[in-house]
Amino acid sequence: MAETLLGILAAAAPATTAILLAAMGGAINLQAGIVNIGLDGLMLAGAFVAVLVAAQSGSSGLGVLAAAIAAGVIGWLFSLTITRLDANQIIAGLGLNLAIVGLIGYLLPIEFGVQGTYLPAGLKGLPSLRIPVVDALPGIGPILSGHDPLTYLSWLSVPIAAFVLCRTTWGIALRATGADEEAARAAGIPTRRWRDLSTVAAGVFAGLAGAQLSLGVVTLFNKNMTGGRGFIALAAFYFGGGRPWPTAAAAALFGVFEAAAAQFGSTGLAPQLVQMLPYLVVVIALALVGWRRAWAGQRRARLMLAAGSSSDETAP
Amino acid sequence: MSAATAAGASVPARSLRVRVASGLEVLAPFVIALLAGAVVLTATGRDALGFYRLLLEQAFGSRLAIANTLVAATPLLFTGLATAIAFRAGVFNIGVEGSLYLGAFAAAWVGFTLTTLPGIPLVLLALGAAAASGALWSLPPALLRARLGVDEVVTTLMLNYVAILLTSYLVNAHFLAPGVANSMSPLIADQAKLPSLFPPSQLTVGFPVALLAALAYHLLFRGTTVGYELRMVGLNPRFAAAAGIGLAGTILVAMLGSGLLGGLAGGFQILGVNYRFIDRFSPGYGFTGIAVALLGRNTAVGMVLAALFFGALANGGTMIQLFSNIPLDLINLLQGVVMIFAVVDLGRLTLARRVAGHG
Numbered sequence: 001m002a003e004t005l006l007g008i009l010a011a012a013a014p015a016t017t018a019i020l021l022a023a024m025g026g027a028i029n030l031q032a033g034i035v036n037i038g039l040d041g042l043m044l045a046g047a048f049v050a051v052l053v054a055a056q057s058g059s060s061g062l063g064v065l066a067a068a069i070a071a072g073v074i075g076w077l078f079s080l081t082i083t084r085l086d087a088n089q090i091i092a093g094l095g096l097n098l099a100i101v102g103l104i105g106y107l108l109p110i111e112f113g114v115q116g117t118y119l120p121a122g123l124k125g126l127p128s129l130r131i132p133v134v135d136a137l138p139g140i141g142p143i144l145s146g147h148d149p150l151t152y153l154s155w156l157s158v159p160i161a162a163f164v165l166c167r168t169t170w171g172i173a174l175r176a177t178g179a180d181e182e183a184a185r186a187a188g189i190p191t192r193r194w195r196d197l198s199t200v201a202a203g204v205f206a207g208l209a210g211a212q213l214s215l216g217v218v219t220l221f222n223k224n225m226t227g228g229r230g231f232i233a234l235a236a237f238y239f240g241g242g243r244p245w246p247t248a249a250a251a252a253l254f255g256v257f258e259a260a261a262a263q264f265g266s267t268g269l270a271p272q273l274v275q276m277l278p279y280l281v282v283v284i285a286l287a288l289v290g291w292r293r294a295w296a297g298q299r300r301a302r303l304m305l306a307a308g309s310s311s312d313e314t315a316p
Numbered sequence: 317m318s319a320a321t322a323a324g325a326s327v328p329a330r331s332l333r334v335r336v337a338s339g340l341e342v343l344a345p346f347v348i349a350l351l352a353g354a355v356v357l358t359a360t361g362r363d364a365l366g367f368y369r370l371l372l373e374q375a376f377g378s379r380l381a382i383a384n385t386l387v388a389a390t391p392l393l394f395t396g397l398a399t400a401i402a403f404r405a406g407v408f409n410i411g412v413e414g415s416l417y418l419g420a421f422a423a424a425w426v427g428f429t430l431t432t433l434p435g436i437p438l439v440l441l442a443l444g445a446a447a448a449s450g451a452l453w454s455l456p457p458a459l460l461r462a463r464l465g466v467d468e469v470v471t472t473l474m475l476n477y478v479a480i481l482l483t484s485y486l487v488n489a490h491f492l493a494p495g496v497a498n499s500m501s502p503l504i505a506d507q508a509k510l511p512s513l514f515p516p517s518q519l520t521v522g523f524p525v526a527l528l529a530a531l532a533y534h535l536l537f538r539g540t541t542v543g544y545e546l547r548m549v550g551l552n553p554r555f556a557a558a559a560g561i562g563l564a565g566t567i568l569v570a571m572l573g574s575g576l577l578g579g580l581a582g583g584f585q586i587l588g589v590n591y592r593f594i595d596r597f598s599p600g601y602g603f604t605g606i607a608v609a610l611l612g613r614n615t616a617v618g619m620v621l622a623a624l625f626f627g628a629l630a631n632g633g634t635m636i637q638l639f640s641n642i643p644l645d646l647i648n649l650l651q652g653v654v655m656i657f658a659v660v661d662l663g664r665l666t667l668a669r670r671v672a673g674h675g
Contacts, residue, residue, distance in 0.1 A: 035470075094603060
């Protein structure tokens, strides 16, 4: 039993990476006031570009870099439609996902002569790095060590994002933009630039997430390879309210779900029911937040009534 | 949200110039999408003009082609209407896809379970089950929004995936057709299959019913109190509340109506086209419905035309894929571009805005 659990956790670490990276990007975006529904498409674009460049150059590192840049640029263009052309961010995000899926699905057979899966000759994946000492620890060794570099980067990204958002003037300007754009602009903050920058960041993170899928988890490209992880990332940063640590906690939880679903799949238990959990968790979390808010609002109203009038009718 | 209110606003008929400008605004997303497709086709060494000519021919070139286009447009008109009824009330329901899955599953279940019933009661029961399940699926996010003020965008989006996985679980774990390897339910009873109005196409009574639904939608917003209340809540919720319109009730009506139409979309797809529930069968009818509502500017006539446009793309694209090597995925690209540019304020790029007198 304990062994199964440790096995699930060791599998959960790399399964979390793509969700965590994309969720961190989405969290930064949300802090600047943009709900990025396009993460899934950006992730797919990253996965695709990573494989293309890694195969051409023979370097998985260059593949990762190219994925980050490509998705960052797409994120920037996406952002322009929102900040300069007043596009509705939800619809534009759904449209972006469709457009990217369509473009890649079109290019695969036309330009590369394959259906769905692209595995260029000589494609090398990311190396797995073993941390000395930690690697040898019984039980937690395989959980903490032996992963691809992007997994470690995803872990580092959490404290870095938390620090930048909370402790730097950049982070404060970005959060001010998201909290109240009018007020932030009145205070002299170039809010549109900050929203664009945060969407570029979301693109870069999603691109890295995609590269981890196509060069880390497996070494190939498949047009369905995100498996909706962009939406699970959306669930994670929504659950975390855009704050890095709670977002990371949710991403880790969802990574465990994914690893567990894979585990149960082999034992005959329905994986769909486990795969459902991230989505359900978010709906339930939002319901609880709404319920608490409504309850607090009612209590406040009752208190105000009780204070304002001498009658006892409204007292609980 | 801005798309809903902007799309719900009527076009003032002030002068010819204004009308031309707003006409251009309506057509712009189509044109941009077709141009984007042409760029991609040309860049990959394909004949763009030839592709579009072929598309037109395959979608409208013969009576059978037109019938097939109508078949493809049917679920899109339902999901478009479903999306628009919520948009009009200022409710951003993007969960029609989920209602569609639940409705489809319910219709299939009735169709392959109550096989002893005669045709008409069985069909009506299956469609009723589809509509009811679709509406029921939209009830939790509707209540959350109406009672607790929980943003419906994320809840409805998330519940789409829950619906896809739930029906996938149901069909795989409990209702797998015997002797079939793929994730399909058994076939529905023969008398539950809707007869073709124009064989060999699968044009059934589904399309006229969708048109009737569009007519009902039009009348709802033209001459009924409920429609007036929905529109008022969408345009200005605070004013509507001050005028004595119950916000919570109106939001519930909008969401339930939306879910009901989404469920019907799924039901007609099963009874008229697929004849069984297939795991993840929808290529995104619910999401295309959003594009239909946006392009149709939430008007009944506009949405019929938009559904025909996307139906033609889907049908023509499928036919072209059969005998040339241009993949259907190109249609997704066009649709994505249409969605982005349907919500973009193009006035900021062109003179149309100044001509129309907005800025």
